[in-house]
Amino acid sequence: LERLGTVAIVGVGLIGGSIGLALRSRGLADHILGVGRSQSRLDEACRLGAIDEATTDVTRAAERSDVVVVCTPVDRIADDVLLAAATGRTSLLITDAGSTKRELVERVERNERARQAFVGAHPIAGSERQGAAHARADLFIDRACVLTPTARTPTDLVRRARCFWSNLGCRVVEMTPVAHDRALALTSHLPHVAASALASTIPAELLPLAAGAYRDGTRVAAADGTLWTAILVENRHSVCESVAKLQDRLRQFQAAIQAGDEPALRRLWEEGRSRRLEFEAAGN
């Protein structure tokens, strides 16, 4: 294990807080600096042991750090990366935990200094709950983390980012920012849109007749609307394509149900069932 000196975590919510707890429980860093805009949330992260020290100033934190991890909402990440890069040492590694990558990597790469310091990352872990209060040191264990370096990212920086995330417990994979956004539109953004749409399609007065299928199918609809609005807008092109694919599939179901076509329905059902069982067989 490559021991880190000072790590600054920008944004101490569920993800940032979990990174702090994981760094600490694994003894990976000498000092953990929490950066945020809300003093009460910083105080909570301190109290929970996710950070050692709190500040509201990204640039001052970056000056003192060996690694900066940006865990703010996707529409604020590029700004925070640029601020950290502006004052950080030349050896600074900046990474992030954003759910979309293409737009923010493009913005970061327009700045020479930021381009030399940044490796985009997306640890695929989370919860519909928010805040450091729900943070867990084991949140990243065996979760995939997608790194999205480009042809312009220094090789040694990619190696350090790989180390950082795998030391937290992640299975690290590499993809281009575009490939990442297309994949996640299907594997994560679409299931969120589907959960939200399903949640509101059932009228309130029928909720007493809803059970397990509704409960599980709508769990992530409880996630934060501001965070998810930003994700869906940042990745709008791929998300729209994914929603269209789900709509196609629903139309196939509808046609088979309307026609009472049992062989077609059984075939549609089995395709979904075998995909689900394949997912379960992989240890999920």
Add this chain to the structure above:
Amino acid sequence: LERLGTVAIVGVGLIGGSIGLALRSRGLADHILGVGRSQSRLDEACRLGAIDEATTDVTRAAERSDVVVVCTPVDRIADDVLLAAATGRTSLLITDAGSTKRELVERVERNERARQAFVGAHPIAGSERQGAAHARADLFIDRACVLTPTARTPTDLVRRARCFWSNLGCRVVEMTPVAHDRALALTSHLPHVAASALASTIPAELLPLAAGAYRDGTRVAAADGTLWTAILVENRHSVCESVAKLQDRLRQFQAAIQAGDEPALRRLWEEGRSRRLEFEAAGN
């Protein structure tokens, strides 16, 4: 508690097995007869303590019983009810656990003797798992059970059916068969179709990048395809209407995402979120 004499459970899978275990653990019946077509499944139900005795003959079982509960797949329930009614005593109560009600109640009511013995029921509890091995004595506790008597169902029979299901732990409500099928198309059948459609929309090669939202959103896609084909076909009119409602909602999401309309997206998201939180607040 009104103690029952002999109860015959026709179909000893997850639901039938759970009824047996609940009757036994609550001491509600003198004798529990299991009826099925597969000797190995009957043996398993005996071994698990869900039934006292097994038989493959519905009519012989009905002759000896005070209550017959039919827990076979929805496309077999009406036949089993008619068989039980043909040989049962005049005091026999027949009820069922089917997920759809309109078609089967209509078929049963065409027979005078069955009409005098049958009260349709749907305990809203279950699992994507099948078989008595997954049965649980507490499956029905605090679950809604919809009774669907008609104007022709004897009042005292409805009272006895109410007792039977509430003694298993259910919150009993009454609805017409048509109202039941419309409601469940939204609260249960639609979430199942959505889960199945979502499961197969994600290509197999991207499954390693799927996490919690996919896992929860597709859980019930693992359910049995033959059972669900029968349910969707029996309730095809209402299920098609429900799928159309979900599609409308997805179109609204799509339009807002495409336009990058953040206020509209936030509004759509909040509607789903508040419905979900209302569901959670009711103790789910």
